[in-house]
Structures are given as C-alpha cells and as structure tokens.
Amino acid sequence: MRRLSLRARFWLLTLVIPFFVVSAGWVVYVAYQESLERAHIDRLSAHLYLLLAAAEPSGDSLQLPEELQESRFNQAQSGLVAVVRNSDGFIVWQSRSSLGLPQTLPWLAPETEPGRIFHRRVDARPGYLQVQLPALFAVDSGLVENGFRRYVFEVWQQASLLEQESRSFTTTLSIGLVIVTLALCAIVALFLGWALRPLQNVTRELGAIEKGEMDTLSENYPKEIAALTHALNTVLDVERRQRERYRNSLGDLAHSLKTPLAVLRGAIDMNEEERRRTLGEQVARMDDVVTYQLKRASAGGEGVWHKPTPILPLVTRVTSVLQKVYADRGMYCEINVAEDVAFLADEADLMEMLGNLIDNAFKYGDAEVSIHASGEVDGFVTLSINNDGPGIPAHDWEKALQRGVRLDSRPIGQGIGLSVVRELVESYRGELKLASGVSDGVTIEMIMPGRVVS
Structure with a gap:
C-alpha cells in the first residue's frame, strides 16, 4: 500500500x-x-x-x-x-x-x-x-x-x-469566518512550501549526486534535517572510501604479483632443485600478498556504523590462546580492561587486530605483557599493549608499521602484520602508534572510536 x-x-x-x-x-x-x-x-x-x-x-x-x-x-x-x-x-x-x-x-x-x-x-x-x-x-x-x-x-x-x-451580525460573521479560513489555508500553503523546501533540496541534491554532478550533500540545513544529511554524507563517504579501497587493493595486488610472476617465469630455465626452492618462495610470497590485499579491501571501516563490541572478552580469548602457545616461555600477562569499555568496530576485525598486536607482544616480549584500556575521551578509546622486550628505536617506529619491513632477524613471517592492523585501524578513522614501554620494550597504542556501555 x-x-x-x-x-x-x-x-x-x-x-x-x-x-x-x-x-x-x-x-x-x-x-x-x-x-x-x-x-x-x-x-x-x-x-x-x-x-x-x-x-x-x-x-x-x-x-x-x-x-x-x-x-x-x-x-x-x-x-x-x-x-x-x-x-x-x-x-x-x-x-x-x-x-x-x-x-x-x-x-x-x-x-x-x-x-x-x-x-x-x-x-x-x-x-x-x-x-x-x-x-x-x-x-x-x-x-x-x-x-x-x-x-x-x-x-x-x-x-x-x-x-x-442578528442577521446583520451573522452575515458579517460568516464573511469574516470565510476570510479567516481562506487566510489560514493560504498561510498553511505558504508554510508547507517553506517547511518542505529543505526536503526538496535534499531530493534535488541526491539526484545531482546520482548523476555525478555533486559528491556530497550541503550542510546548510535546519538542525532537524542536518542529522539526516550528515548521516547520508557519512554513508556516501563510506561507500566512496570502500570503492577506493577495492580499487587500490586490486591495483596493488596486480602490481605486487608482477615480480613473483617474473621470477616464476625465469625459473623455467633453472635446475630442478633451484626451481623447487624458487617456486616455494614465490608461492608463499604471492599467498601473503593476496592475503594482505584481501584483508585490506574487506576492512569493515567507519566505526560509527557498528554496534559497541566489548574489548575484554576478545582480549581474554586471544591471551588465553597465546599463553598456551608460548607456555614454554612462562609469559605473564596483566590485563587491565574494564568490562564496560567497547570499540565501535566489527568483531572479526577486532579479532584480527588484537590477534596480531598481542601475538607480537608475546613474541617479542621477554617475560611480561600488559594490556590496558582507557575510558572514552571525545568518542575514542585507547588500548595499550606493552611488552618488556628489546624495544624499537624511536626513529624506526614509522618504519615498523610499513608493509614488508622487518626490524628483527627472525625468519618467521613477512613483516605485514602491523601494516594490516594499521590499515584496519585507519579504516575506522582510528590511529595506531608506537611508544616506548613503561620500563623496557615497546608500547603499541590502538586508538579507535569507542564508548563506555552500561
């Protein structure tokens, strides 16, 4: 109907x-x-x-x-x-x-x-x-x-x-009432046109956006409609950023696969042993590249569109698994996260980010890892993960967050974990920062949209 x-x-x-x-x-x-x-x-x-x-x-x-x-x-x-x-x-x-x-x-x-x-x-x-x-x-x-x-x-x-x-008064009254009724109807008509004009402008601007003549809705609207136009602009921005992320990821994927494919093409003339080693290395590299670009393209993004996800259950789940993995090292993990603190993000993305960051803290820490979450400040929550390992020099902090860069000599991994986390955090308009540890080691701060839930 x-x-x-x-x-x-x-x-x-x-x-x-x-x-x-x-x-x-x-x-x-x-x-x-x-x-x-x-x-x-x-x-x-x-x-x-x-x-x-x-x-x-x-x-x-x-x-x-x-x-x-x-x-x-x-x-x-x-x-x-x-x-x-x-x-x-x-x-x-x-x-x-x-x-x-x-x-x-x-x-x-x-x-x-x-x-x-x-x-x-x-x-x-x-x-x-x-x-x-x-x-x-x-x-x-x-x-x-x-x-x-x-x-x-x-x-x-x-x-x-x-x-x-009485008839004279009735005639005068009737004429007056007719005039008042017509005047009120005219005022309502004028008010209706005036009140609906912002909605008509929104419709016109949406049509212009659909035709590609505009990118976003203007912000010059009454406060009752400004919330709607702001939400629509956010949706348009999310869609545009997602489209750009897909396009950039496909371009980067194509570019990243050129070198492994060229190496594989040259392996045709190699002997059997070299060909097998080269094939394994390049296939592993291609797998890492594809995995990275898929995670980058499918990042949830825009935390304002997600329901609050409590941090403590996810941290507890990840640390309980990692303490079993690194049980031979006797790592101690201190968790200082309130039950009512939550990120505005997809749970799968949070598991991906926390898994990478906490795993790095366990991997590079000597004996102790501490995890702390602050309360909400201006709509953002900060999660700090600290270890007591050798640490990273301040001049290498930015380099550590770049894809494919390794600052240690361990053969495990390709150096893309932190870059994936950084991409995910930034897709939610958050920030990933490195800082010196409380005593030794390094502290990683994940700042993302969040709130304290009741």
Whole structure:
C-alpha cells in the first residue's frame, strides 16, 4: 500500500481548520444571540420603568400621557408598543404605535409578583419579545389587595427587529469566518512550501549526486534535517572510501604479483632443485600478498556504523590462546580492561587486530605483557599493549608499521602484520602508534572510536 506523502498529510490536516473555524463561529454566534437578547430586554425594561414613572393615579383609574419620551411609542407600526392592563387583562391604555397592528396583543398573565419584571418570547404572528411589570396603585374606589389596585405594564417589541440585528451580525460573521479560513489555508500553503523546501533540496541534491554532478550533500540545513544529511554524507563517504579501497587493493595486488610472476617465469630455465626452492618462495610470497590485499579491501571501516563490541572478552580469548602457545616461555600477562569499555568496530576485525598486536607482544616480549584500556575521551578509546622486550628505536617506529619491513632477524613471517592492523585501524578513522614501554620494550597504542556501555 502506497503511503501518503508529507504534502498530502499536511493538506489533510488543513481540513481540520474549517471545522475549528465553524465551531468557533458557532460559539461566537450563540454568545452574541444571548448578549443581543439580554441587551434588548434591558432596553425594554428601561422603557417599562419610564412608563411606570409616567403613570399617575386619577380617581379610580390611571392617567398616562398621550405621547411618551421614546419617539417610537408615538409612531404607528414602529414595532415598539406600550400597554397597560388591569388585573383582568383588559387594556386601559396603549401607545399610539399600537395603531395598525394586524391583531390585538394577547393577554398573558404575569408570572411574577408585583414590582418584579418578567420577560418572554411570544410566538404570535408577528413574533414579539414581551416585558411585563405588575404594579399596585392606591386609587379612590375598587380597592383590592389591601387597598391597592393591580395593573400590569407591558412593553412589546417585534422579534423582527432583533432578528434583523442578528442577521446583520451573522452575515458579517460568516464573511469574516470565510476570510479567516481562506487566510489560514493560504498561510498553511505558504508554510508547507517553506517547511518542505529543505526536503526538496535534499531530493534535488541526491539526484545531482546520482548523476555525478555533486559528491556530497550541503550542510546548510535546519538542525532537524542536518542529522539526516550528515548521516547520508557519512554513508556516501563510506561507500566512496570502500570503492577506493577495492580499487587500490586490486591495483596493488596486480602490481605486487608482477615480480613473483617474473621470477616464476625465469625459473623455467633453472635446475630442478633451484626451481623447487624458487617456486616455494614465490608461492608463499604471492599467498601473503593476496592475503594482505584481501584483508585490506574487506576492512569493515567507519566505526560509527557498528554496534559497541566489548574489548575484554576478545582480549581474554586471544591471551588465553597465546599463553598456551608460548607456555614454554612462562609469559605473564596483566590485563587491565574494564568490562564496560567497547570499540565501535566489527568483531572479526577486532579479532584480527588484537590477534596480531598481542601475538607480537608475546613474541617479542621477554617475560611480561600488559594490556590496558582507557575510558572514552571525545568518542575514542585507547588500548595499550606493552611488552618488556628489546624495544624499537624511536626513529624506526614509522618504519615498523610499513608493509614488508622487518626490524628483527627472525625468519618467521613477512613483516605485514602491523601494516594490516594499521590499515584496519585507519579504516575506522582510528590511529595506531608506537611508544616506548613503561620500563623496557615497546608500547603499541590502538586508538579507535569507542564508548563506555552500561
């Protein structure tokens, strides 16, 4: 199943924007409706108190002015009507704005005690918002309720006035929400292009590398992508170094075999004994050359790409074998390597390196070999192997690490062990160094990427 691209995922995320905008708009709309109705009720309540203040008892009835201070009460069909009723619901006074109403305003008994305002919506056609205030007045006759007559003051406002304001706000709100949604989508589109530009640049540069137009990715990327580009550059460098190592090893192999082949070709004219001796020497030499070049070409390299390999188990394994090999010499081996110190290298390569170095220490030491590993320093671990043998003069240290160079007169080997180790160590971007021993002899330091593991 093909996975969605990052761009498609971003656009799917933007579908949430209209949902949140509409939700926010709905909350604003509901809050505005409640606020609008509350404002109208407060305004009608104020008109109601002004109407109550204008009422004066006169004999057995109330006296109210023909015109009120609010001009809409004095205009026919203004949508704002004032009414005063007696306790039976009969209209005793109404404002001039009631003229021309399609029907009489219905009587709705108040649901509150005198002196308290009550409001409600009336669904009659047209719809109304009604505010009522029952009040008691002392009059000359018709005494009720402990000497007071009950009147109900009412203010009616057509709901269409409130709905008109609501529609105006709703239209403005809808236009605003559409503009906000489009603006947010545009911002997301711009942000998407800006955020994905580094990835597009990486893709373009990888294409250029594939065509041979570039060697590595540039480092000018945000830190979230810089780790990726650094890792890709490391992979490219490893692949390039490995390719160069193969090419150089094949070239060196071909060059190294020329001399033995020429000698073998000349052995045709030799007598039987000389031919046999020459054949054995050159075959052994060719075998060493092939072995060396194969090890050089197949070096693991780049320790950052390997899991930590603890040093102590490998050192213990190698020394236990060599102590049996050199048992007749009674060699003593001191190991000072912590269990949690590890190299970032392939185990087979480490066995090859440690086997060569520790074997040389046993071979050229007189009685004692010591192996010590330091802790991690700047991502590197140092393994020191010291013996108490005759040592190597300082001016010969570099020469001792060169292929085919022997500094002793022993016939064993071809002098390529240290050079193989050096090639392997350098393939991991490490370093192999020689130094004077603690007392006598020589110390070989193998510095390679490593860490302390928990």
